[in-house]
Amino acid sequence: MKKLSILLVGPTAMIFLGLIIFKSVLITFALFYGWLLIVPLFSSIRTTQPKMNLHKQFSRQSIGIGLISGLISLLAIYGAVTLLKETVFDLAALRQLLMDWNFTGNHVVWLVLILIFINPFLEELYWREFMYKLLETKTSITKTVVITSAFYSLYHLVSLVFIFTFPFNFIAVLPVFLAGLLWGYLRYKLQSITAPIISHILADLGIMLVYLTYIA
16 A cells, blocks of 8 residues: 555655656656656566557547547636636746746757657556556546546646646646546446547647746
């Protein structure tokens, strides 16, 4: 139970250390993605993992559902912020915050690319593959999906508290949780991590389009 708790809370601890203690997006990325990559990799070395069914992973259904759900997420994110940007953002404060976190300068392009192309892979492989498989052996599928979604949402709250104005910073966690439920359900229903990854990539692209349109 102690090990499981550490695995569930670990990513949030990395985000907290990077953003709150070190106040640096670069350090946050190193800590957070290092955890998401190294912990499952170390676990796979210690235990024998069943081979992945590539046909099921890359089926037309998985790819199609991933694209459709992702595009809906992208449009919902961009559309909601476009309509509510004057209410949910304090743009001057947010730009200053990003400068304090070193999310500025020439390396922003690389940070954006990481958030679009690396973040979805590592997050989905951690929550909807590594933690999913670990939890499904201990509890029901429903609880597995809910638990992974809840702890996936938890570390987003750490950053959203500062990005949005109150009470939208707390309300904004709800769509993150719902996205986690959707991707967990797709993982279960399709027995594939491909659909959640594709959907997540497009959702993150929506967030980056918001950044490039209204914040950068």
